[in-house]
Amino acid sequence: MKIRYRGEGRRIVMGRFIIKYLLLCVYLFLIYSSLFFSESSPLSPSCKLRRRFNLNGMHKAGDVILGGLFEVHYSFIFPELTFTSEPHQPNCQGFDTPGFRHAMTMAFAVDEINKNTNLLPNVTLGYILYDNCATLGIGFSAALSLASGQEEQFLLQENCLGNPPVVGIVGDPISTLSIAISSVLGLFKLPIVSYFATCSCLSDRQRFPSFFRTIPSDAFQVVKQNVTGLQWIASEAWTLVDGLHTPAFMPYLGGTLGIAIHRGKIPGLRDFLLRINPHQQQNNSYENSMEKQFWEYTFHCRSSPPPAGWVEAGGALCTGQEDLENVETEFLNVSELGPEYNIYKAVYALAYALDDMLQCEPGRGPFSGHSCASLQRLEPWQLMYYLEKVNFTTPFGDQVSFDENGDALPIYDVMNWLWLPDGRTEVQSVGVVKKSAYNGEELTLDEDKIFWNFDSKQPPRSVCSEGCPPGTRMARKRGQPVCCFDCIPCSEGMISNETDSMECISCPEDFWSSPQHDHCVPKKTEFLSYHEPLGICLTTASLLGTLICAAVLVIFTYHRSTPMVRANNSELSFLLLVSLKLCFLCSLLFIGRPRLWTCQLRHAAFGISFVLCVSCILVKTMVVLAVFKASKPGGGTSLKWFGAMQQRGTVMFLTFIQAAICTAWLVSSSPAPHKNTQYHNDKIVYECVVGSTVGFAVLLGYIGLLAILSFLLAFLARNLPDNFNEAKLITFSMLIFCAVWVAFVPAYVNSPGKYADAVEVFAILASSFGLLVALFGPKCYIILMRPERNTKKAIMGRGTKL
Structure with missing residues (x-):
């Protein structure tokens, strides 16, 4: 049984690793230095390195080049080092079909971006992809080959003439290789976006300043949820070990809950993979092309001549007519992709960073002097600035961004x-x-x-x-x-x-x-509802008062020619009955769920109706006093100031003042419905807030001023002869009115929610009934029950007895 490990903690044996790593760095440094200090050559350092290291790869030309490191082979053979001749490079063995699919996924993502007119318009992305052979030495060699183009231009063709440098690298998939590569390439601030390296140590921004990844760190694997009982909880590495998913282990591991790399579907990838045919592609001139190696591995054929170091080739010559759809290979299984999806996101992250960089407006850039970066003079650290701020959503709904450590959202x-x-x-x-x-x-x-x-x-x-x-x-x-x-x-x-x-x-x-x-x-x-007992009682009282007013109005209209009606200023009496009827009806606006129009209308209607009522009473009182004064010698001239026109004008003027107060109140700070949750946590109390307390106070104060004035005048006229004894009724009615509204103020202030409305309705009804009964009760009694007293002689006779 062959078990292959890919993730974290599966390749690190720290002691031997550190020693090998140091020796390798010295070895590569000597090789790298020899290339630059050797005699002049027309080839660039990247070409020299690639030829020196005998790397497997594939490429695509473009305005901007992205590098890639993939595990296309999973084993290698080191040559015997006799140092009697030039040492040969390690030979890669064991073609890894999923690893090659990873590389082709990057090629697909680049091709898809190049076709996208909204992302990097007028810029063509290219790539250089290398095989790391799951080996630190080869992976390091490939990384140096990519990074060497940072100082001089290079090309992938055999003549290696000028070409843009690599601006970012996708890879390496292995944490140990990523640690080594990032330690060196971080010195150049060359962005590295890994799709499979999960070691939490790579989140150290001091050691690895240019490292990013689209796979979550191992730090997030610990699934911090409360899962109780005896149950295996596995990391993502368990899912990758095929040997554990066998019936032999299921009695122990069955039911295990674990995590795996998030999988997604990449539409169009399978069709792209089916178009691979190295014999029909002219732009891939690598001697050790990964595409050729894949073709030979899949169809058991060989190229002519066989590539150097390729020991697994055999059989007939490859013709290029072979068909991938007719062969069984896991290469085309793209139903659920894990690492490939991370590669896809990594390429797009670099593309979005480049796109943001190119959107920079001169003079408003993030660099010194508010300058912007350009493709012609692009430095790797400039792309790092934009890569750290990348934030986009894939077509599959996954958010991609990096935290301060370069880690993707897990x-x-x-x-x-x-x-x-x-x-x-x-x-x-x-x-x-x-x-x-x-x-x-x-x-x-x-x-x-x-x-x-x-x-x-x-x-x-x-x-x-x-x-x-x-x-x-x-x-x-x-x-x-x-x-x-x-x-x-x-x-x-x-x-x-x-x-x-x-x-x-x-x-x-x-x-x-x-x-x-x-x-x-x-x-x-x-709220004060029509359906609850309190609301029903108040509604009934309001309607009853309205009907009584209507009945009294009918009685006075029917008996309007009788002395009792005519002697009591019939015009003002009719107007007073109409205003009382409005007072009863306006109380209905305080019942029911508050609405904007009811909140605005209720106080305005109440204020104007009561001012109209009290104004009529005040004018009636003033008329009584004027008539009494006119009955004395030399007082006849006082009646000219209290004619019918003057009476109506006074009532209208006093009412107009209240209308102006209401208008100013509604315009400046109008009452409005309000959902109050302060009284009860589990209830919503619907109420009308008065808006302006000053406006409400002025409205009530004006009514009170007229009522007090009416009371004082009526009180002074209470002892007039019986011909004018209506002053006694007015005095009594104003006493009731003032008492009700004086008691209303503290009761209203201390009543919450609907009870405040109930108190106000009660005050309206009580004062209205008090005025109605006190002013019109005795008169209706005489008109209906004692008609013999409703004569001019009786009324005048009563006056002569005093």
């Missing part, structure tokens, strides 16, 4: 090791765990798909505490294992709608927790 597939009834095994995805820049960590599981390797086939149960039902949260017991916890009921206004919730969540503003605290329910609403 996202893993949650995998479950399933034992099928027929004895086969399968690793299936049962959820996703990811960390968002905005929402924190999120774990999504499809619990119905999870296979639990227990006799009961049910999830493991806690050995210390039972699960917490909805409506409670888990609280760990201090000093005890994590499976020991108490279930704390959620507080008022908070809920938990799942079992074993770690936290209770608050309900939205207009909702409250249910009695079980397992879901949110709309808050109860409270």
Whole structure:
């Protein structure tokens, strides 16, 4: 059984690694130095290095070149070092089809970007892809070949004439190689975006300043969720080890929950892979082309002549007519891609960084003197600035950005090791765990798909505490294992709608927790309603007062020619009855759910109706005094100031002042409906806020001023002869009116919500009934019950007796 390891901690044996690494650096330094200090040559350093190292690769020309390091072979043979002749380079062996697919995914992503008119318009991306052979020495050699173009231009063709330098590298997939390569290339600030190196040590920005990755760090693999019971929790490395997914291990590892590299689909990749045919492509002049090696490996043929160092070639000559669709190969399996998806994101991250760089406006750039970078004089550290700020979303909905350590936002597939009834095994995805820049960590599981390797086939149960039902949260017991916890009921206004919730969540503003605290329910609403007993009583009283006013108005209209009606200023009496009717009706505006129009109209209608009423009473009182004064010798001239026109004008003028006050109030700070949650946490009290307290106070104050003035004048006229005894009724009615509204102020201030409206409606009705009964009750009694007293002789006779 052959087991291959790719991820973290699978290649590091620190002692031997450090020694080999130092020796290798010295060796490569000597080679690299010899190339630059040797006699002049028309070839660039990159060409010299590539020829010296005998590297496998492939290329595509472009305005901007991206480098790539991939594991296309998984083993190598070191030549015997006799030093009696020039040493040969290691030979790569064991063609790795998935590794080659990784390289072709980068080629596909570059090709897709070049076709995209919205990303890097008028700029063509090219690439240089090298095989690291899963070996530190070869991977380091390939990295130096890519980096050597930073000082001089180079080309991939055999003549190696001028070509743009490499501005960023995708790779290396192996953490040990990434550590070595980033340590050296970081000195040049050349961006390196790995798609598979997960060692958390690479997050050290001091050691690896130019390292980025689109795969999460191992630091995120520890899935920090509460999974109880005896259950294997695996890292992503377990999923990659094929030998563990066998029936022999399933009695022990079945039901394991682990994480794997997030997989995605890349539309168009399979069609791109099917177009590979090194015999039909003229732009790939590498002697050791990875495409040729793939073709020979897949179809068991050989090129003519065989490439140097290629020991696995054999069989007939390759014709180029071979068809990939007619051969069984995992190369074309692109149904669920993990590393390939990370490569895809890495290429796009570099492309978006380049695109942002080219969008820079001269004079507003981020560099010294507010300058911008350009393709002609691009420095690697300038691209680093934009790469650190990359933030985009892939067509599949995944957000790509880098934190301050160059790590991508972690996202893993949650995998479950399933034992099928027929004895086969399968690793299936049962959820996703990811960390968002905005929402924190999120774990999504499809619990119905999870296979639990227990006799009961049910999830493991806690050995210390039972699960917490909805409506409670888990609280760990201090000093005890994590499976020991108490279930704390959620507080008022908070809920938990799942079992074993770690936290209770608050309900939205207009909702409250249910009695079980397992879901949110709309808050109860409270306002003075027509359907509750209090609202029904006040509505009935208002309508009753309106009907009584209408009845009195009918009585006075029917008996308008009788002395009783005519002697009491019939025009003002009719106007007073109409105003009282409006006072009764305006109380209805205080009942029902507050709306904007009712809030604005209720106080205006109330204020104007009562001023109209009190103005009529005030003018009637003034008329009584004027008539009495006119009855004395020499006082007849006073009546000319209280004719019908003057009476109506006075009433209208006094009412107009109140209308002006209401208009100014509504325009400056209008009353409005308000949802009040301060009175009760579980209720929403709908009320009308007055807007301007000053406006409301002026409205009430003006009514009170007229009422007090009417009361004082009527009080002075109370002892006039019986012909004018209406002053007694006015005095009594104003006394009731003032008493009601003086008691209203403290009651209104201390009544919350709907009870404030009820107090105001009660005050309106009480004062209205007081005026109606006090002013018109005795008159209606005489008109209806004592008609013999409703004569001119009777009225005049009563006056002569005094």
